[in-house]
Amino acid sequence: MLRKVAMPLDLALGSLLAIAAAAFGVVGFFAGLKDNSHTTQWFLAALILGVLSGAVLVDELRTAAGDQARRVDAWLGSLLFVLALAAGVVGFIVGLANKAHASTWLVSGVILAVLSLAATMDELRRNRMAAGADAYAGLGVAFGLLGLALGVVGFILGLASKSHADVWLWAAVVSSVVALGWVFEAEHRAVLGIAREAGPQPLGGPGLAGTS
Numbered sequence: 001m002l003r004k005v006a007m008p009l010d011l012a013l014g015s016l017l018a019i020a021a022a023a024f025g026v027v028g029f030f031a032g033l034k035d036n037s038h039t040t041q042w043f044l045a046a047l048i049l050g051v052l053s054g055a056v057l058v059d060e061l062r063t064a065a066g067d068q069a070r071r072v073d074a075w076l077g078s079l080l081f082v083l084a085l086a087a088g089v090v091g092f093i094v095g096l097a098n099k100a101h102a103s104t105w106l107v108s109g110v111i112l113a114v115l116s117l118a119a120t121m122d123e124l125r126r127n128r129m130a131a132g133a134d135a136y137a138g139l140g141v142a143f144g145l146l147g148l149a150l151g152v153v154g155f156i157l158g159l160a161s162k163s164h165a166d167v168w169l170w171a172a173v174v175s176s177v178v179a180l181g182w183v184f185e186a187e188h189r190a191v192l193g194i195a196r197e198a199g200p201q202p203l204g205g206p207g208l209a210g211t212s
Helices: 002-033 039-064 072-096 102-128 135-159 165-198 205-211
Strands: none
Touching: 002 039, 039 072, 039 102, 072 102, 102 135, 102 165, 135 165
């Protein structure tokens, strides 16, 4: 019963975030054409919403798989989701109010959103595989931790108005995206492994095979 409720909620929330991301992107585009000073805030907020929509929709796939166990990756993904959304809201409001540190909050939100997607994707992979260990997933964890550490340093430097804060934050973005890439590769290998174990499927699918 809980799974039947959670799946539509995840799908609805993911779709809502995707629509909001598209809307924010359109506003940012036209604001940029008019040389509006808040263009960057709209685009970064759209990026956060877009990545988070992917995290929610991937979590819907995990729920659809029928495994309701909330392991570390699942809880971590949810925590990072909340933190990313909170950072994005704060940064967006601060930016529209022309206050300092808006980019610090928004870029930090991007980092957390990407890491949330990576953690959720890795949980889906673990649900597919009996054995959770994977070298590519290990690389994803390493780059994810590096991205988180770089982001924390950049966030602290940014709030303290120190130099090179943007360098730390954007390095964290790159590391987080690399982590996501490795996690995607691990998930891809898991899917291929399941396909090999299932063996070749009959031409036309099970329905046509049953009619022969």
